Amino acid sequence: MAKTIYNQWFMILMALALVSCSDDFVELEPPYRLTSENFFEDEEDFQNALIGSYDILQSTYVNVILGEIASDNTHAGGESATDVVGWQQVDRMAHTPDNNNLDDIWDFNFAGVYRASYIIENADKIDFEGKEQIIAEARFLRAYFNFELVKWFGAIPIKPEGKFELGEETSLPRTSIDLVYQYIENDLSLAIPNMSSQALEIGRASKASAQALLGKVHLYQDEFNLAAPLFDAVIGSQQFHLYGTEGDEEYEDLFEFEAENSAESVFEIQYSGQAQGASFDCLQCSEGNVMVGFSGVRGYNGPVFESGFGFNLPTEETYNAFDLDDLRRDVSILNIEAWAADTGATFTIGNQDPTTGHTGYYNRKYIPRQNDNLGDANLTQPNNYRAIRYADVLLMAAEALNRGGINDQLALDYVNEVRERAGLDDVNLSGGQLTEEIYTQRRLELVGEGHRFFDLVRTGRAANVIDGFTPNKNEVFPVPLEEIQFSQGNWEQNANY
DSSP states (O other), X not given: OTTHHHHXXXXXXHHHHHHHHSGGGGGOXXXXXXXXXXXXXXXXXXXXXXXXXXXXXXXXXXXXXXXXXXXXXXXXXXXXXXXXXXXXXXXXXOOOSOOHHHHHHHHHHHHHHHHHHHHHHTTTSOOOTTHHHHHHHHHHHHHHHHHHHHHHHSSEEOOTTSOOOTTGGGTSOEEOHHHHHHHHHHHHHHHGGXXXXXXXXXXXXXXXXXXXXXXXXXXXXXXXXXXXXXXXXXXXXXXXXXXXXXXXXXXXGTTSGGGTTOTTEEEEEOOOOOOTTOBTTBGGGXXXXXXXXXXXXXXXXXXXXXXXXXXXXXXXXXXXXXXXXXXXXXXXEEEHHHHHXXXXXXXXXXXXXXXXSOOSEEEGGGSOBOOOOOSOTTXXXXXXXXXXXXXXXXXXXXXXXXXXXSOHHHHHHHHHHHHHHTTOOOOOOOHHHHHHHHHHHHHHHHTTSSOHHXXXXXXXXXXXXXXXXXXXXXXXXXXXXXXXXXTTTSSOOOTTO
């Protein structure tokens, strides 16, 4: 089943909780304590720890929704201009180190680093068949979390030999961005040879997942000659295609449940509609995609969709960036006025601030569909997140080939492949004009998926596009204030915050 790897982890957590609450627990001599010394004793322990490392991926919904809000693609939205204050601040580029929502990104991703490192540092405790694959996936996951952290915060603390321990924040330095990237590259380079060409279970990473991520890491550093061969390996594997171009697939279903884990998915984060753990006191405990419920139409009553909290609202400029005959526009963005006129649906409007509020548009890729999820429907939406899509790989490959001066014709072929799926005619461009077309296609193809802000920053265009963006400051976000305080002066804040 698609959700197996996450459901197993929940059962492990529940079992541990039941043990800790039993009457017998207090009578153990000495009291039982789960540590690396007594946990990694057999293959099942490693498997369970790997499941736990995958599980924290569900919390990275914050990275996606806030990555869109930070860009020119969307407004924060919500009930009012003070609803989820941290998101509103990021929308205006007025965020400070005292921002709980940025702290969530720091905390959740470092939790992922910790869990993956816990596996890696115990790799030599026992031997069993398949251990290399588990360690390789743990390295992929640690690289994934660290890549998110360096994108958001720049220099971060790195501990190559294993997991962080309490108190080390006062002695471990923040590692420079260049060295963080080297650390990520090392993890992925060690992982790739030992990863299966096909994911061993739905929701797990494959060799192509790691190759695509490593290519992206190089692309973010303008290392085009290193990035291009990795994307070429993913494309050349012939495992993937653009959804809607083969068999009885329909492009408009790409972000529907039926297309989850499709041949376009190079790596996909799994979510479940089960109620277990979901509450507003612990959003990261939900097995559902919290971003989806938060992005839903406020007070919605009608067909296909469910209501939500009305955050992450595409702007009119974003909607109008699409050509009228671009199939992606109405798959990506819901024009609520037009939809209501066609279907009789009703809805309400929340935040009406002109700079952060209602636009009339919603992120259709990730708003709630009617389904049988349990518990609070706003927290348990089962929509998977397509973390690395084949279309993204094609466009990253095109960028590396074009900007690296490697092969404009092949780059053009990849761009036209994406355009054709969108119902657009081929273009014939090269050089700088092709570069601009690649940037345009990345925005249109990936709108709503959390990539736009970082694309603008890494290509030096953010200051000219994002309102309120301050150069030499907003390229990264502030290290959370509490982390600076915990370090007792060991870490300096990012410049100009």
